[in-house]
Amino acid sequence: MRWVFRIVGSVVVLILAGFAAVSLVPAEKIADLAAREISAQTGREVRFTGGVKPVFFPVLGIRTGGFTIANANWADDIPMIKADSLLVGVELGPLISGVINVRELRITNPAIRLETARNGAVNWEFAATGSTGDAATGDPSSLPEFSLKDGRITGGSVVYIDHAAGTQTKIEDVDAAGAFAGSGGNAVLKGGARLNGEPIDFNIDIANAAEFLAGNLADLSASLSGDFGKLNAVGMAGYNPPAAKLKLTSEISKIGAVLALAGKDAGLAAGLPKSAGLTGRLTYTADGKLFLREAVFQLGDTKIAGDLDLSLGDRPFLTANLAADALDLSWLTGGSGAEGSEPQTKSDGWSKSVIDASGLQALDAEVAFLAGSVDLGTVKVGKTRIRAKLDTGRLVVTLREVQAYGGNLTGEYVLNARSGLSMGGDINGAGLQLKPLLTDLADYDRLIAETGLKFKFLTSGQSMDAMMRRLSGSGNFNVGAGEVIGFDLAGMLRNLDASYRGKDNKTIFSSITGSFEISDGILQNDDLSFISPLVEATGEGQIDVGAQTIKYRIVPVAFSGKDTKDSGGISVPVLVKGPWSNLSFRPDLKNLLDGELDAQREKIEEKLREDVEDAAKKAEDNLRKDLDKALGEGLKKLLKK
Numbered sequence: 001m002r003w004v005f006r007i008v009g010s011v012v013v014l015i016l017a018g019f020a021a022v023s024l025v026p027a028e029k030i031a032d033l034a035a036r037e038i039s040a041q042t043g044r045e046v047r048f049t050g051g052v053k054p055v056f057f058p059v060l061g062i063r064t065g066g067f068t069i070a071n072a073n074w075a076d077d078i079p080m081i082k083a084d085s086l087l088v089g090v091e092l093g094p095l096i097s098g099v100i101n102v103r104e105l106r107i108t109n110p111a112i113r114l115e116t117a118r119n120g121a122v123n124w125e126f127a128a129t130g131s132t133g134d135a136a137t138g139d140p141s142s143l144p145e146f147s148l149k150d151g152r153i154t155g156g157s158v159v160y161i162d163h164a165a166g167t168q169t170k171i172e173d174v175d176a177a178g179a180f181a182g183s184g185g186n187a188v189l190k191g192g193a194r195l196n197g198e199p200i201d202f203n204i205d206i207a208n209a210a211e212f213l214a215g216n217l218a219d220l221s222a223s224l225s226g227d228f229g230k231l232n233a234v235g236m237a238g239y240n241p242p243a244a245k246l247k248l249t250s251e252i253s254k255i256g257a258v259l260a261l262a263g264k265d266a267g268l269a270a271g272l273p274k275s276a277g278l279t280g281r282l283t284y285t286a287d288g289k290l291f292l293r294e295a296v297f298q299l300g301d302t303k304i305a306g307d308l309d310l311s312l313g314d315r316p317f318l319t320a321n322l323a324a325d326a327l328d329l330s331w332l333t334g335g336s337g338a339e340g341s342e343p344q345t346k347s348d349g350w351s352k353s354v355i356d357a358s359g360l361q362a363l364d365a366e367v368a369f370l371a372g373s374v375d376l377g378t379v380k381v382g383k384t385r386i387r388a389k390l391d392t393g394r395l396v397v398t399l400r401e402v403q404a405y406g407g408n409l410t411g412e413y414v415l416n417a418r419s420g421l422s423m424g425g426d427i428n429g430a431g432l433q434l435k436p437l438l439t440d441l442a443d444y445d446r447l448i449a450e451t452g453l454k455f456k457f458l459t460s461g462q463s464m465d466a467m468m469r470r471l472s473g474s475g476n477f478n479v480g481a482g483e484v485i486g487f488d489l490a491g492m493l494r495n496l497d498a499s500y501r502g503k504d505n506k507t508i509f510s511s512i513t514g515s516f517e518i519s520d521g522i523l524q525n526d527d528l529s530f531i532s533p534l535v536e537a538t539g540e541g542q543i544d545v546g547a548q549t550i551k552y553r554i555v556p557v558a559f560s561g562k563d564t565k566d567s568g569g570i571s572v573p574v575l576v577k578g579p580w581s582n583l584s585f586r587p588d589l590k591n592l593l594d595g596e597l598d599a600q601r602e603k604i605e606e607k608l609r610e611d612v613e614d615a616a617k618k619a620e621d622n623l624r625k626d627l628d629k630a631l632g633e634g635l636k637k638l639l640k641k
Contacts, residue, residue, distance in 0.1 A: 035047060035048055038069070042069065042126040043126050044069050044070040044071075044072075044080065044126065045069075045070040046067065046068070046069050046070070047067060047068050048064055048065065048066070048067045049065060049066040049067065049068070050064060050065010050066045050067070050085070051064065051065050052064045055087070055089060060089065060090055060091075060092045061087065061088045061089035061090055061104070062086075062087075062088055063085070063086070063087045063088075064085060064086040064087075065084075065085055066082070066083065066084050066085065067082075067083060067086065068081065068082045069081040069082075071113065071115070071123055072115070072121070072123040072125075074117055074121065074123075075113075075115045075117070075123045076113070076115065076161075078113055079111075079113070080112065080113050080114075080123055080124070081110065081111070081112050081113075082110070082111045083107055083108060083109060083110040083111070084108045084109040084155075085106070085107075085108040085109075086106070086107055086108075087104065087105070087106040087107075088102060088104070088105055089102065089103050089104035089105075090102050090103065091103055094145075099145040099146075100145065100146045100147070101146075101147050101149070102146070102147065102148045102149065102151070103149045103150065104149070104150050104151075105148060105150070105151035105152065106151075106152055106154075107152070107153045107154075107156070108154055108155060109154070109155040109156065110153060110155075110156045110157070111156070111157050111159075112156070112157070112158045112159070113158075113159050113161070114158065114159070114160045114161070115160075115161045115162075115163065116160075116161070116162045116163060116164060117163055117164070118163050118164045120164070145182065145183055146180070146182065146183065147180055147181060147182035147185070148178065148179055148180040148187075149179060150177070150179065151177065151178040151179065151180075152175075152176070152177050152178075153174055153175065153176045153178075153191070154175050155173070155174070155175070156173075156174030156175070156176070156193075157170070157171060157172045157173070157174060158170075158171040158174065159171075167263065168263070169195070169196060169263060170195070170196055170197075171193050171194070171195050172193065172194045172197075173192075173193055173194045174191065174192075174193040175191050175192055175193070176189055176190065176191030176192075176193075176202075177189075177190060177191055178190070180209055183210050184208055184210065185208070185209070186205060186206060186207050186208070186209060187204075187205075187206045187209030187212075188203075188204070188205050188206075189202070189203075189204045190202065190203040190204070195261050196260055196261055196262070196263045197260060198226060198227060198228070198257055198260045198261050199226055199227065200224060200225065200226040200261070201224070201225050201226060202222070202223070202224050202225075203222065203223045204220065204221075204222045205220060205221050205222070206218055206219070206220045207219035207220065212237070212238065212239070214240075215238055215239055215240025215241075216238050216240075217236045217237065217238040217243060217245075218236060218237065218238065219235070219236055220233075220234075220235070220236065220237055221233070221234045222234075226257065226261075227253075227254055227257040228252055228253065228254050228255075228257035228258045228261060229250065229251045229252040229253040229254065229257075229258075229275075229277075230250065230251055231248070231249075231250040232248070232249045232250070233246045233247070233248055233282075234246065234247050235247055235282075241286035242284065242286070243284055243285060243286050244282065244283070244284040245281075245282070245283050245284075246281075246282045247280075247281055247282075248278060248279060248280055248281075248282050249278070249279045250277055250278045250279075251275075251277050252275055252276040252277055253275055254275075255272045255273065255274070255275070255276055258276075273299045273300035273302075273328075274300060275298070275300060276297070276298055276299055276300075277296075277297070277298035278295065278296070278297055278298070279294075279295070279296045280292050280293060280294050280295030280296065281293045281294055281295075288311065288312040288313060289309070289310070289311050289312070290308075290309070290310040290311075290312065291307075291308070291309055291310075292307065292308040292309075292310075293307050294307075295307065295308060299328070300328055301328055302324060302326065302327050302328045302329075303324060303325070304322050304323070304324045304327065305322070305323055305324070306320055306321050306322035306323055307320065307321055308320040308322075310363075315363070315364060315392075316362070316363035316364070317363065317364045317365065318363055318364070318365040318366075318367070318390075319365070319366050319367070320365070320366075320367045320368070321367075321368050322367060322368070322369050322370075323369070323370045323371065324369075324370075324371045324372070325371070325372045325373075326371070326372055326373045326374075326375070327371045327373065327374045327375070327384075328375045329374060329375060329376050329377070330375050330376065330377035349465060349547070349548055350463070350464040350465040350467075350468045350546070350548070351377075351463060351464045351465060352463045352464075352465045352466075353463060353464075354462050354463055355421060355462060355463060355464070357393075357415065357417040357421050358417065360390060360393045360394075360395055360415070360417040361392070361393045361417060363390070364390055364391050364392065365388070365389070365390040366387070366388070366389050366390075367387070367388045367389075367390075368386075368387050369384070369385075369386050369387075369388065370383075370384070370385050371383070371384045374402075378440055378441060379404075379440055379441065380404075380440060381402050381403065381404040381405075381409070382402075382403035382404060383401065383402075383403040384399075384401065384402050384403070385400045385401040385402075386398060386399055386400060386402070387400065392418060393416065393417040393418040394414070394415075394416045394417070394418055395414065395415040395416070395417075396412065396413075396414050397412065397413040397414070397415075398412055399411050399412065399413065399427070404429070404432065404437075405432045405433045405434075405436050405437040406431060406432065406433035406436075406450070407429055407430050407431030407432035407433065407450070408429070408430055408431060409427060409428070409429050409432075410427075410428050411425060411426050411427040411428050412425060412426050412427075413425040413427070420460060420462070421460060421461065421462055422458070422459065422460035422461075423458075423459060423460075423467065424456075424457055424458035424459070425455075425456070425457055426455075426456050427453070427454075427455045427456075427457075428453070428454055428455075429451070429452060429453035429454075429455075430452050430453075431450055431452070432450065432451050432452070432453060433448075433449075433450055434447045434448065434449050434450070434451055434479065434482070435447060435448050435449075442548070442580035442581070443580060443581045444580055444581075444583070445485075446484055446485040447482065447484055447485075448482045448483050448484075448485065449479045449480055449481065449482025449483070449509075449512070450479070450480045450482070451477050451478060451479040451480065452477065452478045453475065453476075453477050454475050454476055454477075455473065455474075455475035456473050456474055456475060457471060457472065457473030457475075457518065458471075458472050458473060459471040459472065465546070468521055468545050468546045469520070469521040469545075469546030469547075470520065470521060470546075471518050471520075471521045471545055471546070472518050472519050472520070473517075473518045474515070474516065474517050474518065475515065475516055476513075476514065476515040476516070477512075477513065477514060477515075477516075478511070478513050479511060479512035479513065480511060481508075481509065481510050481511065482508075482509060482512075483506045483507060483508045483509065484506060484507045484509070485506050507532060507534075508532055508533060508534075509530060509531060509532035510531045510532055510533065511529070511530075511531050512528065512529070512530050512531075513528075513529045514527050514528040514529065514539070515527055518545070520546075521544065521545045521546030521547075522542055522543070522544050522545065522546075523542065523543040523544075523545055524541075524542055525539070525540060525541065525542075525543075525552075526540045527540070528540065528554075530554065535556050535557075536556070536557040537554050537555060537556045537557055538554070538555050538557060539552060539553065539554045539555065540552070540553060541553050541576070548579055548580045548581075549577075549578065549579050549580070550576055550577060550578065550579075550580065550583060551575075551576075551577050552575070552576040552577070553573055553574070553575055553576075554573065554574045554575075554576065555573045555574075556573075556574075574586070
């Protein structure tokens with residue numbers, strides 16, 4: 001910002017010229033003098049399109065019409081600064097002794113264009129070609145004694161274009177008021193504007209403005225507020241090189257408004273928490289490193305505390321140690337914690353809300369995280385210790401300890417946003433309680449048991465619904481002793497009655513084991529083994545994970561201590577069908593009838609075989625008797641002759 005001092009120095013000459021001229025020098029000459037002086041101080045062509053006139057009342061000063069300051073030669077061919085008018089009024093007495101007390105400063109409709117080139121060059125770096133004074137050096141001590149009582153900007157605008165990043169930020173409708181107490185004194189700037197279309201109010205107080213403008217660290221306090229909430233910073237900051245030591249506090253009430261301020265689509269907030277916040281001590285060093293200590297982030301009702309280090313550059317890199325008592329991430333899966341989300345029941349199926357994972361491309365990171373509990377919307381877990389590594393949009397989460405549903409989960413989870421969105425994992429579970437797990441996953445609370453689980457999976461899609469319908473993988477499970485509430489399998493098999501409940505209205509079992517394969521969201525199991533004190537059974541069928549439906553067949557093998565014949569000679573298959581939220585159990589009568597027909601057919605065929613054999617034997621015996629009789633009679637006739 002040394003160019004500020006160069007322009008201030010030029011204003012000194014301009015005012016003195018206007019004072020000396022009074023009526024002796026034509027306005028055009030004053031304009032030429034002012035243009036040459038500011039051009040010399042900035043190295044840019046300056047033009048006054050409306051002339052320059054002295055002002056004698058109520059203050060001594062000058063008034064200009066429109067003026068422009070040229071852009072850098074590498075930048076767009078649009079003036080860097082353009083304004084409709086400028087008014088500067090000073091106190092005469094101090095001016096005679098070389099002290100500039102500006103009582104009034106008015107700039108109307110200034111349009112400022114700031115640009116960063118692909119090679120990092122900036123258009124606000126000026127190169128002076130000459131100077132009539134020492135103000136161009138940018139040294140605060142070389143600036144004439146200067147103060148500003150009342151400065152105002154109306155109808156201003158600022159456009160910042162980053163050609164390397166391909167981004168553009170607009171600040172419009174700037175109306176601001178400022179004051180500067182003089183060398184070593186404070187400067188105040190406050191007002192309002194629209195940033196990327198969003199209204200904001202700002203207030204900045206710099207304790208030693210001259211030091212700050214010279215690029216040195218200076219005490220300051222700043223606040224920003226608007227529809228998004230408010231942000232406050234107190235501490236020290238400088239800009240050449242950029243550096244800061246600040247205490248930050250922020251309260252974000254509308255994340256959509258924050259996205260709009262950043263030039264993003266506010267609609268993306270539909271999948272984010274309704275509110276957010278941050279407190280902490282921020283240090284930014286001249287070599288581009290940022291340290292955040294004693295930080296507390298708030299996402300909805302969740303608070304996350306810890307320390308973060310961020311190295312900026314072509315690819316920012318973040319390291320962090322974070323902890324939370326209770327972490328609510330239900331908004332990631334379109335849960336009720338998201339802004340703009342609507343309550344959704346499990347019977348509605350998986351969420352179709354678009355998952356925005358574009359933030360994974362913003363930086364690389366290594367994070368250690370500890371939480372007392374984590375709510376993922378459909379799944380809830382207890383104490384969690386994980387390490388996460390993010391590399392160019394690919395997030396790998398290592399589960400070191402995840403206490404879930406009375407047991408523990410370990411393994412690895414991957415979320416990849418390099419091209420589209422995909423996820424996969426290799427998860428091992430031990431000691432998991434099925435009742436709460438299945439209640440969360442499938443709204444099914446009638447299976448009480450403990451299980452071990454191994455599960456590998458891979459899927460892709462922009463929503464949970466799409467991912468579940470494309471799910472593939474494999475695994476196995478081993479369920480220990482337990483019971484199925486409201487399902488009397490043995491009674492159903494004995495009575496051929498799907499509504500049979502029995503005395504205890506449940507089925508007790510010793511174990512359930514099996515393995516499965518998943519393709520296109522459909523889980524196939526062919527080797528279920530169900531063992532209980534009353535009945536043993538096998539099972540096979542499909543679980544459509546995407547549609548949240550089941551079509552499964554359980555076939556009894558034998559009752560305890562007896563074979564199926566001792567139990568009436570009938571083995572009754574049971575069909576389990578329907579949506580997860582409303583499963584039905586009924587005997588598979590068609591297969592039962594087919595089995596009985598097959599059995600009767602075998603009996604009939606056996607009877608026919610026996611009848612044929614008996615008839616053949618009788619025919620053979622009769623034929624033998626007839627032959628014997630015929631032979632006997634023939635012999636008798638021969639002997640008589």
